Amino acid sequence: MTQKTAVHPAGHAAAPAKFSHGVRKGNILQVAGQVGFLPVEPGQEPVVAGPTLREQTRQTLANVKAVLEAGGASLEDVVMLRVYLTDTAHFAEMNEVYDEFFADLKEAPAARTTVYVGLPDGLLVEIDALAVLD
């Protein structure tokens, strides 16, 4: 039997329903949709990093990274990132932050899909990730 393990980074608020911020089974680590919430103390409500796309994208990617690392993986292991934006006009700026964030990547970059959806009020970006571990 292959164990399935929930991944919960220290600074992540409790999930608003019965799901895990990340889950690992065998060599697969799936990161749930992350948004721009700042790290919180246990029991605190999450707060968004700021109103701008830049602030939220940076924090969202940092949160993806936090889940990966709490699950024993790293950005290098990611094979897919799904980027959800709310406005096509945000694409170029999201890419700038994205490229800065992944500037030091040694392995091949992950694949990516970007689509434009609705998100809860005040959120401009959501990102999830699929990692395949060694």
Add this chain to the structure above:
Amino acid sequence: MTQKTAVHPAGHAAAPAKFSHGVRKGNILQVAGQVGFLPVEPGQEPVVAGPTLREQTRQTLANVKAVLEAGGASLEDVVMLRVYLTDTAHFAEMNEVYDEFFADLKEAPAARTTVYVGLPDGLLVEIDALAVLD
């Protein structure tokens, strides 16, 4: 060679195009996007469980479960659920139904991403799932 197998639960209507309700290859079982269609007899057209989010979410999750079980897996094996809603105001109620549905889960809950999209007329929720088998 690893066999790829289509998964078609007994009560599922024929897919409207050349895709499978679920497909298993090796230890991966991918469940196609499920909506709130009630089980039908072969040849019948599918009918939605009801007009409300609650009815549709329950049936959608039951349909995800039916595909998993027809493919030799269970809810315990799911690592990711993608929830598509049409209205951010539906988030809290979807979570209520979701938590009831997964109340007896023994393994770590799956990761999840929820985004807000357009769906065909009358449909309020669509959910797909990725399972990793033992």
Add this chain to the structure above:
Amino acid sequence: MTQKTAVHPAGHAAAPAKFSHGVRKGNILQVAGQVGFLPVEPGQEPVVAGPTLREQTRQTLANVKAVLEAGGASLEDVVMLRVYLTDTAHFAEMNEVYDEFFADLKEAPAARTTVYVGLPDGLLVEIDALAVLD
């Protein structure tokens, strides 16, 4: 250590950010979101196959296939296709093109999820794929 390899088909323009058109790690090949761009010479800007859903769906699926093949896989290995359309009225016509494209498939068809989102101006369809290799 399992190698992670970027997949870049010959006719694909450079990605607009630090991501790969496809990435393979172990037996997983993830195809990034493809749109209806025609093949280009290196350094050229991509051009959409045409304004219609039919033209774009055909080219998008051809681009998915090109990434799969450049990564050592084929359409037969795909377990999931995610189809993003911009208009629910396009579903039937997309399915026609889809069924023509997959007419010769020998293995079980992939699972599929179709949702309706926003895409950049002029784009009517985007598709990504997950393949599990033998």
